[in-house]
Amino acid sequence: MRREVPLVLTAMVGLTMIIAHFIPPFNILKDLFEDWFFIIAAFAIYLGVLNLIRVNADKIYRKSRDWPFGIVVILGFLVITIPGLFFSGGRSFSDPGTSFYFLYIHVYYPLSATMFALLAFFVASASYRAFRARNVEATMLLAAAFILMLGRVPIGDWITAWLPEGYRMGNAADWIMDFPQTAGQRAIMIGIALGVVSSALRVILGLERAMGGD
């Protein structure tokens, strides 16, 4: 009961999605499953959020490592949820001027943008201390990276101003992106596509232990 029903359900839903692509009458069944998919996907968002709250509440209760920051997580959750649900004009909560909009611009945006901006520092120090042309492959990689980094900003054309109009660093960058990079990207893309096809098949046939299996 615990394992068989989910596997049968997965196979039934998965096969319906595939068959409906080729045999249109199955679209009725496909639309039904999709309607349920949307609802469950929304509840899955709530599962993730509630799980986060539970984990942090647990951390505070058991006073495990860094538990005070668990309080900050829950406070952060309440600081935006309460105004968003009750004090932001109901359905037009995301219009400019509501308190929810204010919190988005002045709390959520700086935190989220700065988390990503940290990576610029890590790239800089890694460039200095870790990126070495230690073999042929790494050398080709760094050479292409140089042409792209300088070619995508006016410095590249400024350095190669002595070359004729159509053959400057910027044009080299365009050429690399349009041809060799597209070819390499396509080989990777086809490889990943076949990988997704086989793992989707294993999931539908119930061979895949990792997918929700115990």
Next chain:
Amino acid sequence: MNQENNQEVKSIWEKLLSIDRRIIFLFIAVAVAVPLFFKLSMRIPVTPVAQGTYQAIESLPAGSKVLASFDYDPGSMPELQPMAEAFFRHAFRNDLKVIIMGLWPQGPLQANIALEEVFQDEDIKAKSLQYGIDYVNLGFTAGNEVVIDRMGHSFEESYPKDGQGTPLSEIPLMRGVRNYDNVDLIFNLSAGYPGTQEWVQYAVDVFHVKLAAGNTAVQAPAMYPYVQTGQLSGVLGGMKGGAEYETLLGIPGRAVRYMFSQAVAHAVICMFIIIGNLAFFSIRKRKKTS
């Protein structure tokens, strides 16, 4: 004598390599901040793929309907928000009708931020655009790529109501818009999953609708094969793509202003790699000889 200063030269390279990481951080911070104080306008050459996105929008006759899907979060604002503002200026200047939606919950709100900025412009204010007639915001709905698949049959099944809760049937702009056949172009700003790849897979290749996109720079290279096959009309890549779009529209916005810092930052990174490698090779050569 040679042995002695040889010893000392080695220590310079090793000293250079072992400087504290925070000095490198400070260096890159200054390299990025200082150019912001200079108002240097730089010529921005336009790449063919950026031209593709611009052309796809410019070629639409007035009154055409564009489905604009905002699939990114504030983390990608510096790269994608200039594109969003440029797109709205472009669309409203050409009297296009814009249907906004988002597969990321933050997307529709990012569109509101861009609209608020664009509505300050005199020429746009003069058009006195009305919600529900010139533009509409359908908001967010859960389901990722399955939403794209379902909108191929009917928008209403995925979005029975707009972001404000008004049923689609009561919105003038949405009358006659049943699915992708009644939309002239899809414009997608994407920072990951679900994003442009899913729009190509579920909308372009199944319902044969035209798609133009703007991506964060991390994701743009992966879209080039789609441009080569024609599945994707064009892609704006990162802040540079935003600057190209602004240049094509002739309105130098924030992305153009940042390009001087971007240029200095790239030069610094290249310099770091060169110094790092020189030190690496000289230390290795030293180890081989001793």
Next chain:
Amino acid sequence: MTGYEILRSTNREEGYEHIGGAAPGATYFSDSNTENKVKYFYRVRAISPWGTSESLPSNPVFSRVQWFDFSRLTLFALALIIACAIFYFISSAKTGKKLFIRKIAGLEAVDDAVGRATEMGRKIIYIPGIMDMDSMQTIAGVTILGRVAKLAAEYEAKLEVPVSKSLVMVTCRETVKEAYINAGRPDAYNDNMVYYLTDDQFGYAAALDGLFLRDKPAAVFLQGQFYAESLILAETANSVGAIQIAGTAMPSQLPFFVAACDYTLIGEELFAASAYLSKDPKLLGSLKGQDVGKFIFLLVILVGVLFLTLNSVLGLGLPDLATVF
């Protein structure tokens, strides 16, 4: 002539509604909003700056459901072939038939690294990515850990596995214990070789940073799913002079691993290595089935390009495979 308007009605004489338009020069219009088995009449109105002219009503037509969408025949055929190939190889692998997989260069690099680490007498640190057991890349990372642990047991090298997910910790302990037993040294294994640090991405990176600087490991393995924190790990391991063997299928991290590590398993090589090591029928079978797909694609490209090149050089009329399928 600026374009056409398509009008439709369920009655020949009147009640025509505008249902769509077509650009000048277009020769077809597909109406996808029809109810099946209902008779429709269509009229085309050409619009030009000097006025419009309307066609006579067409004779009645009605749409009915296709039972098979023949426009998707190529996709259906290829999907069937690949699915059967995967199914065949998985079942034949289950019956113990030996499936050939080429030598994975990355695995030799793994063995060398463990050997050199033992000579230097310093620790080996293995990091199976920062995601949980539901990620294929994490599973591959744990499989490769099995091999590294077996070698470490044989060479009596010190192995440490700091992880960022509790479920991954449990699985890694099982794998390492089993490897030490297979290597005949159950006594050398103890549970705290594998330990949990933190779930947080940058907290985990900062903790590992400290670990590398303190212990100065001889070899660092980064096998699994990584995001931007991979930069901190690769950089610090490099600065303490550790040999680094990485492996991931995350396209955004591969460039940094290739530039910063001694050897990198690229994308599918990570999965091939885990199939090669685990001899798991479903992994081996899938890999071989995917190779059938790649073989078909390679063949079609080769023949298609040959045809087109001959067409343009010798002016032959060979079919263009890109449009035939």
Next chain:
Amino acid sequence: MSGEVVGLWIGGILTLGIFSFIYKDNPFYKFSEALFVGVSAGYWFVVTFWQYFLPKLIDNLVLAYTVLTVEGKIDYHWVYLLGGGLGILMLLRLFPSVGWLSRWSLAFIVGTTAGLQFTRYLESNGIIQVKGTILSLFVWGDLNSTIGNIVIVVGTFCGLIYFFFSKEHKGAFGGAARVGVWFLMITFGALFGYTVMSRMSLLIGRMDFLFGNWLGLIK
């Protein structure tokens, strides 16, 4: 406009909080990061409620109920009741004792995604890409596209050979794999350059905020 100034100061302090990680992992950083985790969870919660649960689930259930009570007939909207039930099953994953029930709902998520991706990836990232690679290696009077076509065909072909695992990389086959690796390295180099570009743009955005909007130094 005091609200705006307060907002800017909150943004500035939180930005410095996250940046303090650069110096070292410290409580100010941990506070800001925890706040970020909490606020982003809260954001998802609020938006999903207003733009999904209320307009789509609850309104449909109310509609189904009114249709039942007024006209006494079961119409399609009752599907949402079953869907809602499956959704609640999903939440049971929070409680280990009954958690296994959530696997019934998870089956719909996993099955739908696997079923759709099976055909979408095979067609859009497989077949159409192969069709795009079938190009003539010689185009009369157009050197650029001749070279371009050759590069794309050879690069894709050799790249695929590198990822082919059923034949040893020896002889001509090994040579082709070698060429394939070179193309992959150029692709990774381009991705490296674009990723650096992306990270730097984000840092520029924050510096512009700190020095421009917050401290008002940049005019």
